[in-house]
Amino acid sequence: MKLEIVTTEETIFSDDVDIIIAPGAEGQLGILPRHASLLTALNSGDIVVRKDGKESVVKVEGGFLEVAGDHVRVLANSNQ
Amino acid sequence: MASVRQIARRIRSVENTAKITKAMSMIAASKLRRSQDAATQGRSYAENMAAIVSNVVFQVDEEESHQPLLESRLIKNTGIAIIAPDRGLTGGLNANILRSANDFIKSQNAPVKVVAVGKKSLDFARRNNLEIIAEYTGISDRPTPGDTLPIAGDITEAFSNEIVDSFHIAYGQFVNTTLQRPVIEPLLPVIPSGTAANAVGYIFEPNAAEVLGRLLPRYVETLVHHAVLEGNASEQSARMVAMNQATDNANEMVEDLTLLMNKLRQEKITTELLDIVGGVAALES
Numbered sequence: 205m206k207l208e209i210v211t212t213e214e215t216i217f218s219d220d221v222d223i224i225i226a227p228g229a230e231g232q233l234g235i236l237p238r239h240a241s242l243l244t245a246l247n248s249g250d251i252v253v254r255k256d257g258k259e260s261v262v263k264v265e266g267g268f269l270e271v272a273g274d275h276v277r278v279l280a281n282s283n284q
Numbered sequence: 285m286a287s288v289r290q291i292a293r294r295i296r297s298v299e300n301t302a303k304i305t306k307a308m309s310m311i312a313a314s315k316l317r318r319s320q321d322a323a324t325q326g327r328s329y330a331e332n333m334a335a336i337v338s339n340v341v342f343q344v345d346e347e348e349s350h351q352p353l354l355e356s357r358l359i360k361n362t363g364i365a366i367i368a369p370d371r372g373l374t375g376g377l378n379a380n381i382l383r384s385a386n387d388f389i390k391s392q393n394a395p396v397k398v399v400a401v402g403k404k405s406l407d408f409a410r411r412n413n414l415e416i417i418a419e420y421t422g423i424s425d426r427p428t429p430g431d432t433l434p435i436a437g438d439i440t441e442a443f444s445n446e447i448v449d450s451f452h453i454a455y456g457q458f459v460n461t462t463l464q465r466p467v468i469e470p471l472l473p474v475i476p477s478g479t480a481a482n483a484v485g486y487i488f489e490p491n492a493a494e495v496l497g498r499l500l501p502r503y504v505e506t507l508v509h510h511a512v513l514e515g516n517a518s519e520q521s522a523r524m525v526a527m528n529q530a531t532d533n534a535n536e537m538v539e540d541l542t543l544l545m546n547k548l549r550q551e552k553i554t555t556e557l558l559d560i561v562g563g564v565a566a567l568e569s
Contacts, residue, residue, distance in 0.1 A: 210329045212429060212509060213322070230489045243340060244489035245498050268499060270336045277332050279502075 205237045207253060209262055209278040216280070217253070217262050224276060225252040226269055235271060242271040251278065288552065291545040295538055302534035308373065309527030315425050316461070316520035322426070323458050323510075323517040330510040337503050340496065341474060343486055350493070352444045353500040356473050362394045363417065363448035365439060365471070367455035367511050368405035369519040370421055375526030377456055377464055377518060382408045384466040385454040389414070397448055399439055401512065417442050425520075427512045429505070435512070436505040443472045455511040456518030462525055464518035471507060474500055 207224055209217035224235040227249030235242075246269050251262045264280040286294075341354065366385045368378055382404065389396045389412075400406040400419040409416050418438040423431050442448050451472040456464045488495045 208332070210332055212326055212329050212506065214325045215328050228489055229494075233489075240487055241485055242487045242489065243336065243495055243499075245495055268336065268495075268502075270339075272339065277336065279329060279333055279336070 205235075205239075205274045205276060207276045207278070209251065209264070209280055211280045217278075219253075219255065221253045221255045223254045226278070227251070227264075228269065233269075235276060237274065239271050239276075241273075242269070244269050246278070246280070286548075288545055288548050291541055291548065295541045295545065298534050298537050298541065302531050302538065305527045305530040305534060309524050309531060312520045312524035312527060316517065316524055318426060319513070319517040319520045320458065323513040326510050326513050330506050333503055333506045337474060337499065340486060340492075340499070343492070351496050351500055353440065353472060353474050353504065354496075357446070357449040359394050359449045361397060361448045362392050363397045363399065363439070363442055363451045364388065364468075365399040365401060365435065365451065365453045365508070365511075366405040366408065367453065367515040368402040368408070369515070370403040370423070372404065373526060374519055374522040375529070377522035378404045380464075381405075381454060381456050381466045384468060386412070388452065388454065388468050394449075397442070399435065399442075401435060402515075417447065423512065423516075425516065427509070427516055429509055432509040432512050433505060436501075436508040439471065439508065440501055440504055453507065453511050455515040456522070458514045458517035458521065461521045464522055469507070469511075471504060474503065 205221065207217060207219060207221045208215065222237075226233045226235065227247045229245040229247060233244065246264060246267045248265045249263075251264055253260050253262065262280075264278065267278060267280040270277045270279075364385060366381070368381050372378060385405075385408070395415070397415045397417050398405075398409040399417050400409045401421075401423065403421045406416070406419050406421060409419075418435070420435055439451055443451055450470070452468050453471045454466065454468045457467045459465055486492075
């Protein structure tokens, strides 16, 4: 599935990934492909992304996460 | 007829003007680079945000969640945020933005109140005796969310408190370096742009009202911030082009004047020579 993390200033992440773990407003949230459509607020924390066994971490200061079809969008609040 | 010396002085003055306009154009060019990046990179966030909002708004039962920013009321008063530069020397840009804002205001049946962003916008509102809700001048050349959040705050507040029942935003959209388009976009109430068909059945966390309550103000902030960024990029590019043009015109003028000066000088020499030759001829005869 395609993950895109954007802030007001720039796109900080855009790639196909296997799993996303995000700090949702209701607790940690794991998203696999074919996840149901979802819209959630995010808390500050790390978004952990796994692709082909490799893990990367993106820090966000809250924001929103949307799952629609095979596309995950994160509107991250700017960390300035 | 102007004397050679007068023309020489004129040339010097035009040359100095050319130097100034050249410098201004170069300053604008260097600022443009950053403004343009900010505007184009911010677009992705703004577009994603708009896409999510338009998906979501369909799904939410207005009565149930009661979002003040979605509420369509009878329009008794309408508001417009006019985003214009602080300074002039931007060719036709300022005039174009203000003209389209003016046309919009004329076309409204309800009284129009203004949030003025930028000195030119404020001057315009005062000149036309429009009621000013809030005014912002002296926003930096690199607008940060910190600069634009209060603007969005005032706009949502005016709408929530029913001071105005709808809100538009006018700014110069940056298309490319030579083209900036004045646009007027509806801001509030938030109207979904898509159709109900492409609404996605969302799961909301924690719940729809809560998510929308956070998303919608953020949406307005984003639109305002983005409008300011676009306006800034437009301003810099318009100024760059206008000042380039001014420099070219000045240089052309210097050429014309130099030609004129040389002609005059030549003429003067010729007359002097003729005088001498005439004098010599008179003595000899």
